[in-house]
Amino acid sequence: MAVADFNQIRRSEHLPARIAAQIAREITEGRISAGEKLPTEHLLSKTFGVSRSVVREAIAHLRNEGLVETRQGVGAFATDIERRQSIRIEQENLSDKASFRSLFQLRLPLEIEAAGLAAIHHTSDDLLKLDEALSQMTGAAKWTDEGILADLAFHRQIAAATQNEYFLLFLGFVAERIHLAINAARASAVLEEIVEVTIAEHLAIRDAIASRQPNQARQAMHEHLVGAASRIELQLEIF
Amino acid sequence: MAVADFNQIRRSEHLPARIAAQIAREITEGRISAGEKLPTEHLLSKTFGVSRSVVREAIAHLRNEGLVETRQGVGAFATDIERRQSIRIEQENLSDKASFRSLFQLRLPLEIEAAGLAAIHHTSDDLLKLDEALSQMTGAAKWTDEGILADLAFHRQIAAATQNEYFLLFLGFVAERIHLAINAARASAVLEEIVEVTIAEHLAIRDAIASRQPNQARQAMHEHLVGAASRIELQLEIF
DNA sequence: CATATAAGGTTATCAGACAACCCTACAAGA
DNA sequence: TCTTGTAGGGTTGTCTGATAACCTTATATG
Numbered sequence: 001m002a003v004a005d006f007n008q009i010r011r012s013e014h015l016p017a018r019i020a021a022q023i024a025r026e027i028t029e030g031r032i033s034a035g036e037k038l039p040t041e042h043l044l045s046k047t048f049g050v051s052r053s054v055v056r057e058a059i060a061h062l063r064n065e066g067l068v069e070t071r072q073g074v075g076a077f078a079t080d081i082e083r084r085q086s087i088r089i090e091q092e093n094l095s096d097k098a099s100f101r102s103l104f105q106l107r108l109p110l111e112i113e114a115a116g117l118a119a120i121h122h123t124s125d126d127l128l129k130l131d132e133a134l135s136q137m138t139g140a141a142k143w144t145d146e147g148i149l150a151d152l153a154f155h156r157q158i159a160a161a162t163q164n165e166y167f168l169l170f171l172g173f174v175a176e177r178i179h180l181a182i183n184a185a186r187a188s189a190v191l192e193e194i195v196e197v198t199i200a201e202h203l204a205i206r207d208a209i210a211s212r213q214p215n216q217a218r219q220a221m222h223e224h225l226v227g228a229a230s231r232i233e234l235q236l237e238i239f
Numbered sequence: 240m241a242v243a244d245f246n247q248i249r250r251s252e253h254l255p256a257r258i259a260a261q262i263a264r265e266i267t268e269g270r271i272s273a274g275e276k277l278p279t280e281h282l283l284s285k286t287f288g289v290s291r292s293v294v295r296e297a298i299a300h301l302r303n304e305g306l307v308e309t310r311q312g313v314g315a316f317a318t319d320i321e322r323r324q325s326i327r328i329e330q331e332n333l334s335d336k337a338s339f340r341s342l343f344q345l346r347l348p349l350e351i352e353a354a355g356l357a358a359i360h361h362t363s364d365d366l367l368k369l370d371e372a373l374s375q376m377t378g379a380a381k382w383t384d385e386g387i388l389a390d391l392a393f394h395r396q397i398a399a400a401t402q403n404e405y406f407l408l409f410l411g412f413v414a415e416r417i418h419l420a421i422n423a424a425r426a427s428a429v430l431e432e433i434v435e436v437t438i439a440e441h442l443a444i445r446d447a448i449a450s451r452q453p454n455q456a457r458q459a460m461h462e463h464l465v466g467a468a469s470r471i472e473l474q475l476e477i478f
Numbered sequence: 479c480a481t482a483t484a485a486g487g488t489t490a491t492c493a494g495a496c497a498a499c500c501c502t503a504c505a506a507g508a
Numbered sequence: 509t510c511t512t513g514t515a516g517g518g519t520t521g522t523c524t525g526a527t528a529a530c531c532t533t534a535t536a537t538g
Binding site: 016053056057060061064065099102103105106108109110112113116117120164165166167170214215218237239 | 255292295296299300303304338341342344345347348349351352355356359403404405406409453454457476478
């Protein structure tokens with residue numbers, strides 16, 4: 001018998017995570033329904049054959065995820081579906097090109113819609129900050145870190161100008177992700193020309209928003225993103 | 240001395256959460272920078288004046304949030320910003336009408352884009368499941384729970400048909416949220432007419448997707464969502 | 479020079495205890 | 509009867525101390 005069973009070997013990292021996953025399955029697959037009480041920590045530790053510490057850590061995990069609630073002296077309860085609090089977007093393999101492209105494709109309609117909404121709802125303060133970011137972009141002669149940060153700030157400010165918290169939250173996350181990836185990819189091809197084009201596109205967006213013309217803002221944002229995608233050789237589906 | 244100091248009393252719920260918040264602040268405000276090693280659990284427990292269990296639970300919390308990574312036998316390290324894994328959408332006050340409206344406004348461009356992408360990328364299997372959901376909607380004579388679930392499944396399947404994991408993930412969350420809220424609101428006005436209109440709209444979307452006409456699918460989805468919004472008396476900005 | 483081996487530090491897990499808290503039931507007094 | 513006090517048992521929260529698993533570094537060992 002030459003070859004050992006390698007699968008069996010791994011101590012299967014992080015015991016609490018496995019326990020948590022198991023309990024989570026019990027809940028999401030309905031064997032423990034909403035509002036129902038989980039077994040006590042003592043019992044769980046006995047049935048899983050681990051110590052109470054591990055069970056506690058697992059339950060703490062589930063509590064963070066919003067799947068259970070605990071009340072001292074009472075017990076742990078599966079949360080009602082209506083009260084689940086969070087969504088997670090794991091980001092592990094964005095280096096993977098297909099996944100990156102998927103995220104960019106998701107960003108497209110969001111940014112466009114945000115530009116339109118920003119044109120409607122922006123305040124004078126929003127516009128001020130928008131211009132600030134723009135001037136920092138033009139100020140950074142070359143495409144330094146500062147320029148990229150300003151670019152990011154510009155898009156973030158548009159999201160803020162929608163006065164819609166969800167746009168800000170989600171676009172903030174997506175945009176940062178994408179910018180970081182672009183940043184790495186672009187380091188090789190730092191061309192003055194690209195910078196000028198990018199700035200011009202941003203300016204067009206800014207003007208459309210400032211003059212409160214939503215459709216024009218959407219159009220400008222659309223062109224900008226399509227241009228940005230092509231600049232990093234990304235093939236998107238465009239409508 | 241008649242009045243006691245009530246503020247002092249509260250044992251200030253969940254010790255680990257407070258510790259976690261404190262450490263998180265150390266990281267996000269840069270006093271512990273990316274990649275740097277945190278103090279050992281033993282040291283932390285001594286400096287905070289709590290037991291190691293509490294510190295461990297706090298660190299576990301941070302690990303779940305993606306702020307730190309731990310390596311057995313080595314220590315805990317603050318994560319590089321680029322590798323933060325998750326975004327959270329807290330959902331507490333969606334009963335609040337403005338907030339609900341904001342979420343619906345975010346959903347609009349996503350669903351429309353998803354319909355377009357689904358028209359391009361859907362597989363025969365996707366179409367099958369789409370039809371299945373549709374038949375369940377028409378089957379449910381009145382607007383029962385079953386009908387609502389089928390409605391939800393229909394939209395979910397469109398998101399899946401984009402072959403874009405992010406659309407599925409995000410639309411799944413948003414749509415479920417919104418459906419639940421609508422469900423509650425609509426209970427009073429269960430009209431046959433509404434059901435028929437809704438089904439007709441869904442059918443239009445389905446046909447456009449099936450015939451692989453993205454723009455038509457987008458148009459149909461657009462009309463459906465506008466209709467749905469008006470049916471629950473929601474004022475959206477439409478372009 | 480390459481490989482073992484040992485030592486020390488750190489996290490992971492365990493075990494058992496006590497504290498804080500909740501719920502229920504029952505007793506005592508009005 | 510109603511309210512209030514009290515006791516008891518059960519559960520989570522926290523503490524303490526110990527052991528196992530693991531990593532890093534230094535020190536032999538051939």
